[in-house]
Amino acid sequence: MSSVESEPALIGIDWGSSSLRAFLISASGEVLHSASSCEGIMHVSDMDFDAVFDAMVRTLAGGKTLPILASGMITSRNGWVETPYVRIPTGADTLAQSLVFHETKSGARIHFVTGAMTEHLGRPDVMRGEETQIVGASALDLADGVFVMPGTHSKWVHVSAGRIEDFNTYMTGEVFAALKGHTILGRLMENGSFNVEGFEQGVAAALDAGANLLHDLFHVRTLPLMGKIEGNVTADYLSGLLIGTEIAAATRGLDGAEKITIVGRSDLSDRYEIALRAAGLESRRAPDDIVAKGHFLIARAAGLVA
Amino acid sequence: MSSVESEPALIGIDWGSSSLRAFLISASGEVLHSASSCEGIMHVSDMDFDAVFDAMVRTLAGGKTLPILASGMITSRNGWVETPYVRIPTGADTLAQSLVFHETKSGARIHFVTGAMTEHLGRPDVMRGEETQIVGASALDLADGVFVMPGTHSKWVHVSAGRIEDFNTYMTGEVFAALKGHTILGRLMENGSFNVEGFEQGVAAALDAGANLLHDLFHVRTLPLMGKIEGNVTADYLSGLLIGTEIAAATRGLDGAEKITIVGRSDLSDRYEIALRAAGLESRRAPDDIVAKGHFLIARAAGLVA
Numbered sequence: 001m002s003s004v005e006s007e008p009a010l011i012g013i014d015w016g017s018s019s020l021r022a023f024l025i026s027a028s029g030e031v032l033h034s035a036s037s038c039e040g041i042m043h044v045s046d047m048d049f050d051a052v053f054d055a056m057v058r059t060l061a062g063g064k065t066l067p068i069l070a071s072g073m074i075t076s077r078n079g080w081v082e083t084p085y086v087r088i089p090t091g092a093d094t095l096a097q098s099l100v101f102h103e104t105k106s107g108a109r110i111h112f113v114t115g116a117m118t119e120h121l122g123r124p125d126v127m128r129g130e131e132t133q134i135v136g137a138s139a140l141d142l143a144d145g146v147f148v149m150p151g152t153h154s155k156w157v158h159v160s161a162g163r164i165e166d167f168n169t170y171m172t173g174e175v176f177a178a179l180k181g182h183t184i185l186g187r188l189m190e191n192g193s194f195n196v197e198g199f200e201q202g203v204a205a206a207l208d209a210g211a212n213l214l215h216d217l218f219h220v221r222t223l224p225l226m227g228k229i230e231g232n233v234t235a236d237y238l239s240g241l242l243i244g245t246e247i248a249a250a251t252r253g254l255d256g257a258e259k260i261t262i263v264g265r266s267d268l269s270d271r272y273e274i275a276l277r278a279a280g281l282e283s284r285r286a287p288d289d290i291v292a293k294g295h296f297l298i299a300r301a302a303g304l305v306a
Numbered sequence: 307m308s309s310v311e312s313e314p315a316l317i318g319i320d321w322g323s324s325s326l327r328a329f330l331i332s333a334s335g336e337v338l339h340s341a342s343s344c345e346g347i348m349h350v351s352d353m354d355f356d357a358v359f360d361a362m363v364r365t366l367a368g369g370k371t372l373p374i375l376a377s378g379m380i381t382s383r384n385g386w387v388e389t390p391y392v393r394i395p396t397g398a399d400t401l402a403q404s405l406v407f408h409e410t411k412s413g414a415r416i417h418f419v420t421g422a423m424t425e426h427l428g429r430p431d432v433m434r435g436e437e438t439q440i441v442g443a444s445a446l447d448l449a450d451g452v453f454v455m456p457g458t459h460s461k462w463v464h465v466s467a468g469r470i471e472d473f474n475t476y477m478t479g480e481v482f483a484a485l486k487g488h489t490i491l492g493r494l495m496e497n498g499s500f501n502v503e504g505f506e507q508g509v510a511a512a513l514d515a516g517a518n519l520l521h522d523l524f525h526v527r528t529l530p531l532m533g534k535i536e537g538n539v540t541a542d543y544l545s546g547l548l549i550g551t552e553i554a555a556a557t558r559g560l561d562g563a564e565k566i567t568i569v570g571r572s573d574l575s576d577r578y579e580i581a582l583r584a585a586g587l588e589s590r591r592a593p594d595d596i597v598a599k600g601h602f603l604i605a606r607a608a609g610l611v612a
């Protein structure tokens with residue numbers, strides 16, 4: 001790598017609902033330095049995004065003036081600047097054409113990557129942030145196939161040649177939290193370390209031909225009530241039931257030869273890998289910070305870096 | 307009706323999680339008088355069931371000593387006396403043989419009707435109270451077919467000749483409350499009167515061949531976000547999506563000639579009637595107080611009334 005290529009050339013910011021990550025990126029697209037905080041858009045006091053931004057960029061850029069790209073829920077209605085969605089199919093080129101410029105109070109110049117939308121039978125689906133991760137994946141020899149992005153609202157994204165061709169959101173993570181915290185199903189749950197067997201039992205129930213979620217959920221109550229599973233396994237059974245239900249629906253019609261890539265290295269990604277294997281599907285992992293590669297490729301397509 | 311037949315012969319008590327109803331029943335099985343309160347087992351101070359019982363029975367019996375049958379969640383782990391479940395198939399005869407006797411602190415003698423259980427692939431399902439309603443329905447020329455009992459945990463019960471042959475619980479009502487109250491889906495909801503069109507749109511999405519609940523739930527967010535449905539319709543759309551999903555699963559395999567009976571006269575029952583019609587299935591209504599008829603038939607089978 002020449003010295004020019006390793007010079008800082010771009011700041012990429014992934015600003016989601018619950019966390020904020022920023023990357024100092026070189027002229028060759030490598031991450032030179034990164035910083036993160038829990039100041040996701042839901043946790044910014046008085047919605048003073050300028051203050052959080054200034055502190056984060058000052059730390060990272062060390063006084064240099066660099067092009068800045070930001071992606072994620074920061075462009076949503078509850079974020080800093082609400083931007084319109086681009087329609088799929090989309091990739092680095094169309095996202096570069098749709099950048100939304102914003103000058104901060106302190107005079108910094110930000111280019112917001114906007115989210116993507118689709119419709120199925122008139123029912124919209126949306127993403128903000130994942131489109132940038134997908135573009136990043138295309139640089140990592142992960143350009144084609146199906147991507148699953150686990151989370152509060154997990155996304156299943158069909159990608160061809162680095163372009164998003166289709167996607168669907170699943171509410172799985174948020175449904176899990178609501179059922180565990182606010183229904184009778186949480187009453188018999190005890191804390192415990194991750195129990196693979198309990199999780200796999202839930203996945204198996206979800207993958208069964210007779211699976212029937214609104215009914216099967218009641219077993220999360222009756223199985224421990226009848227002493228058939230332990231209280232400290234019950235939450236993992238529920239997790240398996242929900243993730244298994246998502247996977248059964250999302251992989252219907254896949255022929256098994258399709259590449260499935262799980263984005264992220266979290267514990268949640270481990271669960272998806274186990275459940276996919278139970279469904280007879282092999283998967284591979286893409287790192288979470290492919291988002292920085294996405295920032296770089298979109299910035300380059302927009303002419304912001306050489 | 308002779309004067310003997312119209313004499314009080316039995317007290318029947320339906321003591322559920324959220325309400326308590328008691329019936330003064332004649333020797334011919336007619337309800338002579340009834341009383342109700344919101345003192346379901348979840349709302350009894352210090353679990354002092356004796357005090358609530360004494361006050362209710364004193365009001366209803368007017369000093370007479372009568373046989374007393376009680377059914378419902380009162381026999382659950384969180385109730386007064388926990389009783390074992392009977393296995394299906396079950397009807398008035400087996401429920402009569404399984405009555406659990408209890409003498410109260412004030413010396414009253416109660417016979418508890420116990421709940422019923424089944425297992426599918428080793429996964430238990432249970433009911434407490436609905437078995438007595440089903441027995442009651444058999445006296446009303448409603449002896450055969452499929453019964454749906456809407457509620458927090460709705461029950462679908464297959465009945466033949468007054469006996470419960472099979473049943474399944476759906477968590478629909480509790481899932482609705484948890485999603486509305488504790489997820490992002492509730493954020494864009496505004497109060498409004500029941501909107502049939504919004505409800506039917508949700509039902510239609512659920513009955514679609516490509517229905518996919520964990521994904522379709524996200525439309526409860528995106529449709530109002532994109533201005534495609536109004537905020538005051540959003541809760542009804544969610545309700546339709548969930549009830550439609552329940553009905554699609556519960557009626558799979560029914561041939562359309564099967565009689566479907568909705569138990570209850572509540573607003574919730576109206577929603578089930580609308581959703582069943584959208585699924586191409588006609589239904590009829592059984593009154594909620596068929597439970598008193600069930601108390602009478604079980605008491606008679608047990609020899610407690612002539």
